[in-house]
Amino acid sequence: MIEFKNISKFYTQNGQTIPALDQINLSIPAGSIFGIIGYSGAGKSTLVRLINLLERPSEGQVIVNQKDMTALSAKDLRTERTHIGMIFQHFNLLQTKTVAENIEMPLLLLGVDKAKRQARLEELLDFIDLKHKRNAFPDELSGGQKQRVGIARALANHPKILLCDEATSALDPQTTKSVLDLLKKINEEQGITIVIVTHEMDVIERICDQVAVMEAGKVIEHGPTVQIFSHPQHPTTKTFIQTVFQQQLPRKILDNLQHKGIDTIYRLQFLGKSAHQPVIQTVIREFDIDFNILFSNMTEINGTVIGQMFVQILGSVDVVAQAVDYMKKHDVLISQAENE
Amino acid sequence: MKEFIVHWLTVITQPFWTSPLGMDQFVDAMQETIQMVLLSFLFGGIWGLIQGVALVVTRDKGILPNKAIYHGLNPIINALRSLPFFILAIAVIPLTKWIVGSSIGTWAAIVPLTIFIGPYMGRLIETSLLEVNDGIIESAQAMGATPWQIVFKFILPEARSSLILNMTTATISLIGATAMAGAVGAGGIGDLAYSYGYQRFDSSVMLLTVIVLLILVQLVQSLGNWLSKLR
Numbered sequence: 001m002i003e004f005k006n007i008s009k010f011y012t013q014n015g016q017t018i019p020a021l022d023q024i025n026l027s028i029p030a031g032s033i034f035g036i037i038g039y040s041g042a043g044k045s046t047l048v049r050l051i052n053l054l055e056r057p058s059e060g061q062v063i064v065n066q067k068d069m070t071a072l073s074a075k076d077l078r079t080e081r082t083h084i085g086m087i088f089q090h091f092n093l094l095q096t097k098t099v100a101e102n103i104e105m106p107l108l109l110l111g112v113d114k115a116k117r118q119a120r121l122e123e124l125l126d127f128i129d130l131k132h133k134r135n136a137f138p139d140e141l142s143g144g145q146k147q148r149v150g151i152a153r154a155l156a157n158h159p160k161i162l163l164c165d166e167a168t169s170a171l172d173p174q175t176t177k178s179v180l181d182l183l184k185k186i187n188e189e190q191g192i193t194i195v196i197v198t199h200e201m202d203v204i205e206r207i208c209d210q211v212a213v214m215e216a217g218k219v220i221e222h223g224p225t226v227q228i229f230s231h232p233q234h235p236t237t238k239t240f241i242q243t244v245f246q247q248q249l250p251r252k253i254l255d256n257l258q259h260k261g262i263d264t265i266y267r268l269q270f271l272g273k274s275a276h277q278p279v280i281q282t283v284i285r286e287f288d289i290d291f292n293i294l295f296s297n298m299t300e301i302n303g304t305v306i307g308q309m310f311v312q313i314l315g316s317v318d319v320v321a322q323a324v325d326y327m328k329k330h331d332v333l334i335s336q337a338e339n340e
Numbered sequence: 341m342k343e344f345i346v347h348w349l350t351v352i353t354q355p356f357w358t359s360p361l362g363m364d365q366f367v368d369a370m371q372e373t374i375q376m377v378l379l380s381f382l383f384g385g386i387w388g389l390i391q392g393v394a395l396v397v398t399r400d401k402g403i404l405p406n407k408a409i410y411h412g413l414n415p416i417i418n419a420l421r422s423l424p425f426f427i428l429a430i431a432v433i434p435l436t437k438w439i440v441g442s443s444i445g446t447w448a449a450i451v452p453l454t455i456f457i458g459p460y461m462g463r464l465i466e467t468s469l470l471e472v473n474d475g476i477i478e479s480a481q482a483m484g485a486t487p488w489q490i491v492f493k494f495i496l497p498e499a500r501s502s503l504i505l506n507m508t509t510a511t512i513s514l515i516g517a518t519a520m521a522g523a524v525g526a527g528g529i530g531d532l533a534y535s536y537g538y539q540r541f542d543s544s545v546m547l548l549t550v551i552v553l554l555i556l557v558q559l560v561q562s563l564g565n566w567l568s569k570l571r
Contacts, residue, residue: 081484
């Protein structure tokens with residue numbers, strides 16, 4: 001469990017105070033995969049660095065596993081850091097050390113004896129599937145392989161938390177997917193809490209249980225990923241979701257419809273259970289209405305299916321209202337698309 | 341070994357050698373030069389390492405920021421670095437006398453040579469260490485490394501290649517300074533070049549000195565390049 005309590009951070013530049021983080025209250029449940037998304041400069045990298053105190057807050061507390069990190073002595077802080085793994089956008093591997101030496105480094109720093117280091121190294125090389133590269137140097141590896149070495153190094157000392165700072169931003173989509181799968185596996189098999197900072201919505205969509213959206217040093221929205229995807233509140237959140245999941249009718253189609261005098265378009269959203277039920281078919285059978293389906297799509301967020309459909313409902317006003325009520329009762333979320 | 345070198349130098353220099361200087365004296369002088377270079381490299385290197393590391397860790401964005409040390413050390417280093425070696429060698433004579441007991445000879449030259457090369461090496465080491473990616477240091481801190489471990493297990497090994505090249509540059513400067521030390525009583529081939537080449541117009545000694553220095557500098561540079569590529 002990670003908790004940010006009234007966190008603020010200011011930088012002073014040329015006598016001016018610039019807020020980097022502004023009154024942040026957030027808690028990250030143990031065992032979750034928590035995503036922090038925002039544009040560059042939103043403060044998300046600063047926020048994740050507060051967890052292992054690579055950055056100090058100007059105000060507020062960071063509580064990690066019931067310990068107030070800001071109150072620890074330098075020595076205790078180092079001890080806590082050994083229980084928090086971290087991976088980076090540019091991997092930060094030692095260029096002068098081999099894969100094996102890089103992975104063993106955290107254990108070497110702790111003075112773990114050679115036999116134990118070797119045993120752990122074998123486990124980790126096996127886990128990241130890079131046994132054949134143990135004696136290679138980082139500059140002989142591909143980006144994905146480097147990040148896997150980074151992950152193995154971060155896991156060497158059995159951490160409880162893994163911080164990922166834009167860990168897939170320098171990788172191509174295919175490699176990103178394999179790294180994300182590996183992170184998911186770590187979370188599921190070892191119960192490690194994973195905090196992911198990213199600017200890519202598909203990273204959130206693929207593996208995060210929960211997400212916080214940041215803008216200008218503030219958390220503007222946070223909650224379960226499925227909820228944020230189905231009910232984005234803030235314009236920035238909507239823009240992010242739009243990148244992976246079309247939320248609005250294309251402008252041209254909308255104009256065309258209005259030209260034809262069609263002004264009531266409903267957006268139906270099917271979430272989880274309702275996505276698997278034949279609600280539409282039932283409605284058409286039970287009520288004297290017709291559907292004109294304009295656009296529909298579907299996405300899967302971390303195992304939950306979200307479907308949506310833009311429709312024109314043809315029928316008398318009363319009956320349409322009844323049909324809408326019926327669908328609402330069956331967990332279909334309905335809104336009028338023209339208002340958006 | 342010495343006889344072997346004397347023999348071969350005599351053979352090689354035979355076509356142009358017109359000097360009364362014995363070849364064994366030349367070899368002695370070379371030995372003195374190499375001794376001065378090696379010893380002042382050793383002492384200067386220790387000085388430089390301490391200075392370089394101290395400046396890198398205590399700077400504003402370093403791992404142990406300390407304004408007093410950083411801003412206190414900087415002007416002293418600049419002051420020492422602003423003196424040309426020839427002037428420095430004369431200025432520190434009282435100190436040399438106090439440490440070595442004499443102001444003449446190879447050991448006496450090592451004092452000004454160290455004071456000359458130490459701050460220079462320190463600056464070069466500082467530059468090399470600053471080239472290490474901040475991300476490496478950040479990852480070290482995230483692992484819970486102590487400042488000592490960050491310096492010795494992360495920064496220094498990662499800077500190795502650049503450090504070796506910079507130390508090669510320093511060694512070549514040192515060879516240059518050693519020759520000048522000859523003019524203020526240190527011995528070595530600088531002394532020969534001065535007393536034979538300059539004061540007696542003995543061109544054969546001059547020629548041999550030039551050739552030996554060219555080869556020496558080439559060897560040092562090649563060795564440095566080779567070492568910097570090893571890993």
